[in-house]
Amino acid sequence: xxxxxxxxxxxxxxxxxxxxxxxxxxxxxxxxxxxxxxxxxxxxxxxxxxxxxxxxxxxxxxxxxxxxxxxxxxxxxxxxxxxxxxxxxxxxxxxxxxxxxxxxxxxxxxxxxxxxxxxxxxxxxxxxxxxxxxxxxxxxxxxxxxxxxxxxxxxxxxxxxxxxxxxxxxxxxxxxxxxxxxxxxxxxxxxxxxxxxxxxxxxxxxxxxxxxxxxxxxxxxxxxxxxxxxxxxxxxxxxxxxxxxxxxxxxxxxxxxxxxxxxxxxxxxxxxxxxxxxxxxxxxxxxxxxxxxxxxxxxxxxxxxxxx
Amino acid sequence: xxxxxxxxxxxxxxxxxxxxxxxxxxxxxxxxxxxxxxxxxxxxxxxxxxxxxxxxxxxxxxxxxxxxxxxxxxxxxxxxxxxxxxxxxxxxxxxxxxxxxxxxxxxxxxxxxxxxxxxxxxxxxxxxxxxxxxxxxxxxxxxxxxxxxxxxxxxxxxxxxxxxxxxxxxxxxxxxxxxxxxxxxxxxxxxxxxxxxxxxxxxxxxxxxxxxxxxxxxxxxxxxxxxxxxxxxxxxxxxxxxxxxxxxxxxxxxxxxxxxxxxxxxxxxxxxxxxxxxxxxxxxxxxxxxxxxxxxxxxxxxxxxxxxxx
Numbered sequence: 329x330x331x332x333x334x335x336x337x338x339x340x341x342x343x344x345x346x347x348x349x350x351x352x353x354x355x356x357x358x359x360x361x362x363x364x365x366x367x368x369x370x371x372x373x374x375x376x377x378x379x380x381x382x383x384x385x386x387x388x389x390x391x392x393x394x395x396x397x398x399x400x401x402x403x404x405x406x407x408x409x410x411x412x413x414x415x416x417x418x419x420x421x422x423x424x425x426x427x428x429x430x431x432x433x434x435x436x437x438x439x440x441x442x443x444x445x446x447x448x449x450x451x452x453x454x455x456x457x458x459x460x461x462x463x464x465x466x467x468x469x470x471x472x473x474x475x476x477x478x479x480x481x482x483x484x485x486x487x488x489x490x491x492x493x494x495x496x497x498x499x500x501x502x503x504x505x506x507x508x509x510x511x512x513x514x515x516x517x518x519x520x521x522x523x524x525x526x527x528x529x530x531x532x533x534x535x536x537x538x539x540x541x542x543x544x545x546x547x548x549x550x551x552x553x554x555x556x557x558x559x560x561x562x563x564x565x566x567x568x569x570x571x572x573x574x575x576x577x578x579x580x581x582x583x584x585x586x587x588x589x590x591x592x593x594x595x596x597x598x599x600x601x602x603x604x605x606x607x608x609x610x611x612x613x614x615x616x617x618x619x620x621x622x623x624x625x626x627x628x629x630x631x632x633x634x635x636x
Numbered sequence: 637x638x639x640x641x642x643x644x645x646x647x648x649x650x651x652x653x654x655x656x657x658x659x660x661x662x663x664x665x666x667x668x669x670x671x672x673x674x675x676x677x678x679x680x681x682x683x684x685x686x687x688x689x690x691x692x693x694x695x696x697x698x699x700x701x702x703x704x705x706x707x708x709x710x711x712x713x714x715x716x717x718x719x720x721x722x723x724x725x726x727x728x729x730x731x732x733x734x735x736x737x738x739x740x741x742x743x744x745x746x747x748x749x750x751x752x753x754x755x756x757x758x759x760x761x762x763x764x765x766x767x768x769x770x771x772x773x774x775x776x777x778x779x780x781x782x783x784x785x786x787x788x789x790x791x792x793x794x795x796x797x798x799x800x801x802x803x804x805x806x807x808x809x810x811x812x813x814x815x816x817x818x819x820x821x822x823x824x825x826x827x828x829x830x831x832x833x834x835x836x837x838x839x840x841x842x843x844x845x846x847x848x849x850x851x852x853x854x855x856x857x858x859x860x861x862x863x864x865x866x867x868x869x870x871x872x873x874x875x876x877x878x879x880x881x882x883x884x885x886x887x888x889x890x891x892x893x894x895x896x897x898x899x900x901x902x903x904x905x906x907x908x909x910x911x912x913x914x915x916x917x918x919x920x921x922x923x924x925x926x927x928x929x930x931x932x933x934x935x936x937x938x939x940x941x942x943x944x945x946x
Binding site (some may be wrong): 378402406427431432 | 659660661662663665666667668669670672673675676679689690691694741759760763764765767768769770771772774775799818944945
């Protein structure tokens with residue numbers, strides 16, 4: 329499958345600061361999460377793809393065209409910035425109509441698209457109110473709607489859940505999923521919150537300090553981390569000893585035991601260890617680790633702590 | 637592009653009728669690219685400058701100034717028309733007419749530009765809207781040129797409208813309107829040229845200052861200060877020093893720069909520039925000086941916005 333967007337040895341330096349250091353990756357149809365701490369290079373990568381920044385070296389190809397050279401390719405793209413980008417004195421309907429016209433749509437079509445897009449974003453009833461009077465959640469929806477109003481093939485969402493309360497965040501993630509699954513628009517979703525990316529995306533790209541750390545399908549990372557969770561009523565220590573004798577890696581976890589691996593032989597060893605230790609089994613279940621655990625580093629609260 | 641889907645499709649029946657949710661529809665219509673984008677930014681700029689589609693407070697300043705300028709033209713027309721009717725065309729010869737209008741009203745033009753032009757640039761940068769323009773098929777140059785033309789169009793309207801009110805007054809006031817028109821038709825291109833000169837000048841300076849601050853108030857205060865303070869300062873200094881140096885100092889009276897061009901176009905010296913030592917300098921020098929004050933700030937403004945996109 330050809331990537332819609334690709335980076336090849338992409339680098340961006342700001343004098344002595346290296347924002348991106350020769351990263352290469354592809355973004356395919358679907359929802360792709362670009363994950364990293366603040367300063368990892370996520371926003372820089374997005375701005376290069378959108379043509380807002382020129383790379384120091386390497387290339388950013390968007391729908392087969394060089395992102396920093398082609399202006400017309402931007403008609404296929406939408407962008408929802410992280411920070412405020414909305415005028416306060418105009419209504420959402422007027423603003424979206426204007427943005428659709430700026431994207432090249434004729435005025436009458438732009439008005440229709442604006443109304444349709446606001447309906448899909450859940451703001452149809454509020455569309456004639458000045459944006460300055462909107463709540464944070466509503467403003468985030470307007471930001472998403474303006475990215476969609478010209479019916480792009482791909483949208484770039486930079487921290488779309490920033491500043492939202494848990495309910496607003498859930499609504500926004502639902503809207504993002506709906507944007508791909510019902511509208512058929514591919515999405516690059518930037519976040520420093522592992523939970524958001526895990527729940528929303530099909531693929532992830534992990535950046536750290538301008539370097540590419542990981543890239544691939546979310547299911548690939550979670551299947552790699554499959555484990556078995558085990559709880560017994562007593563003989564806890566004996567069971568651990570029996571499992572370790574059989575070469576099984578065991579970790580105490582939430583009052584139970586977490587056993588690496590979910591293949592059939594692990595279950596055989598667990599069965600034998602339970603019999604040998606005489607530990608009464610209360611619960612045994614396969615478990616899939618969260619992405620957060622895969623990438624979490626000691627003392628790193630930032631990337632995994634968003635949902636807590 | 638995506639296929640149309642019918643997410644929650646199906647009829648929802650009720651007593652009043654049937655509502656169909658046809659789901660998300662992809663846009664299959666025409667896309668006009670950069671030209672449409674430029675035109676949209678231009679139209680939006682005109683609407684912002686005139687406060688259209690915004691609250692009543694946004695309309696007060698632009699329409700207030702336009703009304704003031706038209707009012708000046710109207711009063712001049714009434715006076716000239718009345719004098720022509722009562723004393724004949726020769727009696728009105730010494731009264732201020734088209735060539736004097738921009739000299740009389742120039743300070744109002746400058747204040748109009750100072751308070752309205754920043755509306756076209758400052759909020760877009762302060763609110764971050766400019767980034768949304770630049771991720772569309774539009775460059776920084778497209779944006780600033782469209783905005784510049786938008787304010788120029790409004791300024792041209794504000795510059796020409798009072799002159800045409802004045803012209804109507806003079807035609808109506810003349811005992812032989814047709815004869816007056818035949819002998820004074822050359823005033824029309826002169827009005828258009830002089831109006832364009834003052835509009836281009838005030839637009840460029842006001843947009844340049846607005847391009848360097850996110851705060852409309854800072855831009856407006858700076859511009860009003862520039863226009864209002866340089867006049868007495870340069871006038872006083874020029875008359876104190878005198879000679880060639882005084883003439884050069886007088887050229888820095890920013891209020892007079894487009895009025896000197898107005899004088900050259902009409903071939904008459906306005907009241908406002910009659911005492912200015914710079915008026916004694918050659919016409920070509922005054923024209924070059926005027927062009928420098930339009931082209932240099934315009935280039936600085938353009939290069940500032942051009943750099944926003946690679």
